[in-house]
Amino acid sequence: MAGEALPGSFAVSATDGAARAGLLSTVHGDVPTPAFMPVGTKGTVKGIHPDELRSLGAAIVLGNTYHLHLRPGADVVAELGGLHAFMGWDGAILTDSGGFQVFSLRDTLLAVDDDGVTFASVYDGAPARLTPELAAQIQAQLGSDIAMCLDICPPAGAPRAELAEAVRRTTLWAGRQGAAPRAPGQLLFGIAQGAADRELRHRSIEELVELDLDGYALGGLAVGESRAEMFEATGWAAPLLPAGRPRYFMGIGDPEGILEVISSGVDVFDCVLPTRLGRTGSALTWSGRLNLRNARFARDSRPLDDGCACPACERFSRAYLRHLVNQQELLGHRLLSLHNLHFVLELTAGARAAIEQGKLASFKQEALERLAGPEETACNF
Numbered sequence: 001m002a003g004e005a006l007p008g009s010f011a012v013s014a015t016d017g018a019a020r021a022g023l024l025s026t027v028h029g030d031v032p033t034p035a036f037m038p039v040g041t042k043g044t045v046k047g048i049h050p051d052e053l054r055s056l057g058a059a060i061v062l063g064n065t066y067h068l069h070l071r072p073g074a075d076v077v078a079e080l081g082g083l084h085a086f087m088g089w090d091g092a093i094l095t096d097s098g099g100f101q102v103f104s105l106r107d108t109l110l111a112v113d114d115d116g117v118t119f120a121s122v123y124d125g126a127p128a129r130l131t132p133e134l135a136a137q138i139q140a141q142l143g144s145d146i147a148m149c150l151d152i153c154p155p156a157g158a159p160r161a162e163l164a165e166a167v168r169r170t171t172l173w174a175g176r177q178g179a180a181p182r183a184p185g186q187l188l189f190g191i192a193q194g195a196a197d198r199e200l201r202h203r204s205i206e207e208l209v210e211l212d213l214d215g216y217a218l219g220g221l222a223v224g225e226s227r228a229e230m231f232e233a234t235g236w237a238a239p240l241l242p243a244g245r246p247r248y249f250m251g252i253g254d255p256e257g258i259l260e261v262i263s264s265g266v267d268v269f270d271c272v273l274p275t276r277l278g279r280t281g282s283a284l285t286w287s288g289r290l291n292l293r294n295a296r297f298a299r300d301s302r303p304l305d306d307g308c309a310c311p312a313c314e315r316f317s318r319a320y321l322r323h324l325v326n327q328q329e330l331l332g333h334r335l336l337s338l339h340n341l342h343f344v345l346e347l348t349a350g351a352r353a354a355i356e357q358g359k360l361a362s363f364k365q366e367a368l369e370r371l372a373g374p375e376e377t378a379c380n381f
């Protein structure tokens, strides 16, 4: 078809300030950006059928290399046709490198050297090793559309020397991973480190861009620093990334955060928040965050959100959902997860439309005014 993007290509179709709308083309379909990626940690977006993900409007999901490598093992997934076939999802998949889990589960971190990292498995405590070559091999076996480079992600507040060392090793590892074999058509994104240190972040981006990777992520943010610091760093760091390549912010999924990173020029992002909140009985709504355990919903006949077209809102009351949550009924967790995913995907699609119309600033302002209430922002997986 004329104008159809080739797999692996990325085209920006509209800009509004620093924000961009575009199309990321993968072997498993096109991903309109900005795009939210639901997280399928262990090869499943918890409680959600792939057909439901599709009908919610998701074009891409994230799979976790760390977990899939340890259980059931990338060789098992490969034998069964790769991750798409294994999990019954024919849309795009991005796999992380496993590095974030290794470095965020700090109690299990055993040793880091220039060759790789040794850690204790969260499943059985057995020592395991991850190198750039192995991260490439596992992701090739999983057959994801987008593979991520193994990086070193220091915690918030790490001393500058540790940040600098993380930048150095992250570049070293990205170079090695870039030279390793990949699945057919698989893209490789690098991950810039350097926390909120401008000089180090700049250096990290420059070194990775030298490697001419298919896309670039801002790593080492959303790791425990303040929200203000995170948004400020994203604001100046995102425009340092190449304009013609997709930009990925790792680990954001609350409505305010999504609007902030999109405004800064980020194209894709992920978070477990919508499904985690669903499983703990909370809903993201245009009236703010609702904790369905609250007694005030006991006789509330309204849907979670007026006008929401999700499977929860089209048929069920807040009172019924509250009852399900309180009785720990699986349907309650599922319906809340479906609603929350729908909310985040719709918000992202709305932001995309606003960018195309040059109205992102007013869209964002109106959205933030409607979204009253305290926000839980943690996004670890």
Ligand SMILES: [Zn+2]
Residues within 6 Å of the ligand: 304, 305, 308, 309, 310, 311, 312, 313, 314, 339, 342
């Ligand atoms: Zn809904």
